[in-house]
Amino acid sequence: MSTINPASTPNALAHAVHGEAAHHELSFVRKYIFSTDHKMIGIQFLITTLLMLMVGGALALAVRWQLAYPWKTMPIVGELLFAQQGGQITPEFYTMLFTMHATVMIFLVVIPVLAGAYGNFCIPLMIGADDMAFPTLNMLSYWFMWPAIACFGTSFFVGGGPASGWTSYPLLADLYEAAPGSGWAQNFWLLGVTFIGFSSMMGSINYLTTIINMRAPGMTLFRMPMTIWGMFITAILQAFALPVLTAAGFMQVGDRLFGTVFFIPSGVVVNNAAPTIGGGQPLLWQHLFWFYSHPAVYIMLLPAMGMVSDMLATMCRKPLFGYKPMVYAMAAIAGLGFIVWGHHMFTSGMNPALGMTFMISTMMIALPSAIKTFNWIGTIWGGNIRFNTVFLNCVAFVSMFIVGGLSGIFMAAVPTDIYFHDTYFIVAHFHYVLFGATLFGVFGAIVYWFPKMFGRMMNEKLGKLHFVLTFIGFNGTFFPMHMLGIAGMPRRYADPYLHPYLEHLQPMNLIMTWFAILMGVAQFVLLANFAYSMFLGPKCGRNPWDANSLEWSAPSPPGHGNFDIPPVIYRGPYEFSSPLSGDKDFLMQTEPPVTDNVNDTPPEPDDTA
Amino acid sequence: MRYFWAAFFMFWPIVAIVIFTISPAMNWWFPGAGDPDSLTKGQSMTPLGVDIDNLFYLILIITSVVFVLTHIALGYVLFRGARDEGKKALFSHGSHALEVMWTIVPTGILIFISLYQLDVWRKFRVMSSFPEAAVEAPVAEVTARQFEWRIRYPAPGKKLQLKPQPDDLYTVNDLHVPTNRPVMIQLRSEDVQHSFFAPQLRVKQDALPGQVIPVWFEVTQAGHYQLTCAELCGWGHYKMKARIVAEPQTQFGKYLHDLRNEQNDDGVQDKKSGDADDE
CATH class of the missing domain: 1.10.287 (Helix Hairpins)
Incomplete structure (x- = not known):
């Protein structure tokens, strides 16, 4: 191993340290396409998911168009797609639109952007490893996303597209006759979900192994940043919940193609076809599906919670308030997350006594979420805040999460859920959690880790513009959905105004659609900022945010093998404004204590505060 | 700023x-x-x-x-x-x-x-805590199918049986119930999953293929109420529009009577004579 020359470029340094591991320059294909480097895979995931975000958003806008201007010619694409109908959406197409909107957003945006993009990029860098435990598996986890994208893409073009909602409830999804035209589309959809399952599974095994085995010296579990805790707990959730969905998917494929009857009862006459011969139970699918898909809600949230905790502490220059309670709260969410799935099924006809138990566990899961919220506010309290794009997005996360959390209580209470189930109140609730919380967290994370990814800063003015437009568009679109839900507007209606009690809600839907369009346009600001800053943004040093965690001690961008100096960890990641830090207000995890005699463990929590 | x-x-x-x-x-x-x-x-x-x-x-x-x-x-x-901003932040790790x-x-x-x-x-x-009056005599069986609600009443004076009876009365998308007493319906689905949703009555219950699910409610004011489907059931999900007509018991009895007469009307016999059979 050669000696370290501080003047050399980061890449050269990395090469010097890692000697034979990286002395040859990789070909373009190995470096940028079939890369086994966790950073490149993370960036690949990020760019793919941002593009998919635009696809999912376009589908959502088409849904909104129909709700604002029912049966009116669609602008731009209407004449092209529906020449026969004079450019108006068909109800079949509308069904496909919301099905694919949810599918794309959940399976191709939110889950991969958190676990795929930031899990990959951050885990080795934040725990001080040179790469993932299984780099090839990691590469495969990205490349298994593409067959899924291909399957979902194909399902648009065979038949009428999958039309059973992303929940794919039998018998609508099970029997060809139930949704004419969706025959092969639904099969491709199921195949796509299976591929995404493989991708996530490979990722989660990798994350678990890496976090357990490859932490740098001194990186104890309770010195890990919250981001890593979030990824770790998410990986556990994924590893245990996902096989159930995969199995259920195969069972549905069996029902559709191979004559099994897992979900098909006897004597069902669909669309005047011959009565079915069965003995299956459609509720079984719901149990299996939600056994995965409820934990999946936390898979879509916990990493964002972790990242926001880190970003808030850094931007407030203040230690995270209640680090251990935050970790325990996250673990509690994960644990309880496995026993609350039945709250999606309160009106399904399952045993009412079971409904009561699910109600109580669901109420209890509100508790750790509340604890986390209070701790975030506690973190901001007394901080020396830097009001930049990262911070604004994180505060939006907290504020929106409060709304999404509180509206959840209405659904956790079974009697009110009788009324709210499958109305727009539910749609409002999960968009406040998934978009309001998770995506704002992701927007913050994009800006926060951008310098580490590309060695350049993102444009602050464009960032703030994107934030303000998205925030206004988001609330204008989704807040009125609470009202629609209270007024009793069901989800998934191609034309709600057919029903007299909903007629007067059309003007409100119209306004919401224009807010949604504003929000859609705002995302181009993000893409422009991303593309511009990637090549032309101002260059930055290793630690542009004066943050503490490990990744900021590596070069920006880190070379192959990540760290030019093998990291040793002396303290937790949140020692901001510590009296020990001298003139600076941060104390990096890798910075050795000033003297050997100084006790550098953080003081006990102050009971008098 | x-x-x-x-x-x-x-x-x-x-x-x-x-x-x-x-x-x-x-x-x-x-x-x-x-x-x-x-x-x-x-x-x-x-x-x-x-x-x-x-x-x-x-x-x-x-x-x-x-x-x-x-x-x-x-x-x-x-x-x-x-x-x-600019001051050193508070150094606190939390408060027990x-x-x-x-x-x-x-x-x-x-x-x-x-x-x-x-x-x-x-x-x-x-x-087990349903009102007895409702459980004893279910008013009707409501069967959801793509994309309508089929309603089966027992003949006046008879009880609803699980299996259809020859003298049962049928309507589509028009459920009549008596007011001011608990009524129970038997909910089923003929094809895919649907959901019986009466927004003004705050009643919602999924209809599961292969299962009969009892639902009870008590309407206190006569009038017309909406009945919609709340579980995605196909392309025509939004079209499953029906009404629930709540009317006083006497009027409800008369409605069933008229319904039977209408159903038994073969166009030849005098309506009056058909009526006389059971009275």
Whole structure:
């Protein structure tokens, strides 16, 4: 191993340290396409998911168009797609639109952007490893996303597209006759979900192994940043919940193609076809599906919670308030997350006594979420805040999460859920959690880790513009959905105004659609900022945010093998404004204590505060 | 600019509260019976629906208080952070007392809500606590199919049987029930999953293929109510529009009578003579 020359470029340094591991320059294909480097895979995931975000958003806008201007010619694409109908959406197409909107957003945006993009990029860098435990598996986890994208893409073009909602409830999804035209589309959809399952599974095994085995010296579990805790707990959730969905998917494929009857009862006459011969139970699918898909809600949230905790502490220059309670709260969410799935099924006809138990566990899961919220506010309290794009997005996360959390209580209470189930109140609730919380967290994370990814800063003015437009568009679109839900507007209606009690809600839907369009346009600001800053943004040093965690001690961008100096960890990641830090207000995890005699463990929590 | 951002995050909760406050007046609120200007606007027409509404208002009060308090706290810390920019931040890793407090208080509130609502759920769904009058004589069997509601009544004076009887009466998308007494319907599905949703009555129950699910409610005011489908059932999901007609017992009896006459009318016999058979 050669000696370290501080003047050399980061890449050269990395090469010097890692000697034979990286002395040859990789070909373009190995470096940028079939890369086994966790950073490149993370960036690949990020760019793919941002593009998919635009696809999912376009589908959502088409849904909104129909709700604002029912049966009116669609602008731009209407004449092209529906020449026969004079450019108006068909109800079949509308069904496909919301099905694919949810599918794309959940399976191709939110889950991969958190676990795929930031899990990959951050885990080795934040725990001080040179790469993932299984780099090839990691590469495969990205490349298994593409067959899924291909399957979902194909399902648009065979038949009428999958039309059973992303929940794919039998018998609508099970029997060809139930949704004419969706025959092969639904099969491709199921195949796509299976591929995404493989991708996530490979990722989660990798994350678990890496976090357990490859932490740098001194990186104890309770010195890990919250981001890593979030990824770790998410990986556990994924590893245990996902096989159930995969199995259920195969069972549905069996029902559709191979004559099994897992979900098909006897004597069902669909669309005047011959009565079915069965003995299956459609509720079984719901149990299996939600056994995965409820934990999946936390898979879509916990990493964002972790990242926001880190970003808030850094931007407030203040230690995270209640680090251990935050970790325990996250673990509690994960644990309880496995026993609350039945709250999606309160009106399904399952045993009412079971409904009561699910109600109580669901109420209890509100508790750790509340604890986390209070701790975030506690973190901001007394901080020396830097009001930049990262911070604004994180505060939006907290504020929106409060709304999404509180509206959840209405659904956790079974009697009110009788009324709210499958109305727009539910749609409002999960968009406040998934978009309001998770995506704002992701927007913050994009800006926060951008310098580490590309060695350049993102444009602050464009960032703030994107934030303000998205925030206004988001609330204008989704807040009125609470009202629609209270007024009793069901989800998934191609034309709600057919029903007299909903007629007067059309003007409100119209306004919401224009807010949604504003929000859609705002995302181009993000893409422009991303593309511009990637090549032309101002260059930055290793630690542009004066943050503490490990990744900021590596070069920006880190070379192959990540760290030019093998990291040793002396303290937790949140020692901001510590009296020990001298003139600076941060104390990096890798910075050795000033003297050997100084006790550098953080003081006990102050009971008098 | 720092104060602007702190204010920015306080602006929208105020708008949200204003919207919630004006919503009932703007008719963005629960659907009620009859014409929208009546006094009963937004009021449920079933006792259980009133219970559900009351629970909703209770939770709304609790969540509103939490929403306001957490946002005041958020506003306070933001303004303080904006004021203190440049000063060294407070070096605090947390507070044990605070953690204990904000664990115990929400636990208490959540347990209270959980226990408080159990009774409404029991009344609505637990078969053994259904009103006897309703269970003894189900009014009708409602079968959902793509994309309509088929209704089967027993002949006047007879009880509803599980299997269709020769003298059963049939309608489509038009469910009549008597007012001011608990009524029960047997809900089933002929094809895919549907959901029986009567917004003004606050009743919702999925119809599962292969299963018969009893649903009960009591309508206290005569009138026409909406019946819609709340579970995605195919491309025509939005079209499953039907009505529930609640009418006093005598009128309901007359309705069944007329329905039978209409059904038995072969166009040849005198209607009167067909009527005489069972009286």
